[in-house]
Amino acid sequence: MQLRVGGDLDLDAVIALYRSSTLGERRPVDDRDRMATMLAEADLVVTAWQAEELVGIARCLTDGVWVTYVCDLAVDATHQRRGIGLALLRRVRAETPRAKLHLHAAPSAEPYYPHIGMRRHEQSWWLDPEDAL
Numbered sequence: 001m002q003l004r005v006g007g008d009l010d011l012d013a014v015i016a017l018y019r020s021s022t023l024g025e026r027r028p029v030d031d032r033d034r035m036a037t038m039l040a041e042a043d044l045v046v047t048a049w050q051a052e053e054l055v056g057i058a059r060c061l062t063d064g065v066w067v068t069y070v071c072d073l074a075v076d077a078t079h080q081r082r083g084i085g086l087a088l089l090r091r092v093r094a095e096t097p098r099a100k101l102h103l104h105a106a107p108s109a110e111p112y113y114p115h116i117g118m119r120r121h122e123q124s125w126w127l128d129p130e131d132a133l
């Protein structure tokens with residue numbers, strides 16, 4: 001398995017990975033323009049490759065020195081539980097070593113993050129675009 005840094009990726013392969021990991025159930029994979037923007041405007045994208053097959057992605061927003069928000073972490077279902085998710089997060093951390101990693105867990109991944117050493121933050125809040133403010 002090889003890791004690469006950079007968001008210049010084939011959009012169809014990325015969308016296929018979101019679908020095959022199940023993350024696509026909670027991301028706008030049917031809206032190509034939105035997915036293309038999500039990829040193009042990310043500050044840090046780390047991908048995992050098995051030969052020339054895209055098998056994992058960590059898509060992040062970061063200022064590089066204080067916070068790195070891991071927007072999407074996805075590993076192809078047939079390649080899960082082989083250390084790829086952890087390798088992606090370790091590389092994200094190596095790219096922004098001074099920044100805290102933040103993320104929002106998918107329900108099925110909730111036990112994953114404490115298992116790999118991340119701490120829960122009880123004072124974390126969010127607002128969806130349609131929510132009143």
Ligand SMILES: CC(C)(COP(=O)(O)OP(=O)(O)OC[C@H]1O[C@@H](n2cnc3c(N)ncnc32)[C@H](O)[C@@H]1OP(=O)(O)O)[C@@H](O)C(=O)NCCC(=O)NCCS
Binds near residue numbers: 074080084104110112
């Ligand atoms: C969650 C996900 C990214 C984990 O990636 P992965 O490559 O399968 O996980 P790893 O192989 O790095 O796992 C590292 C360790 O965590 C464990 N682990 C993996 N998935 C887990 C889960 N869902 N719950 C609890 N532990 C889990 C592994 O068994 C392994 O444990 P070990 O080191 O003691 O053997 C991947 O399963 C995935 O893409 N899931 C679907 C999409 C998703 O939910 N993404 C997260 C959005 S926040």
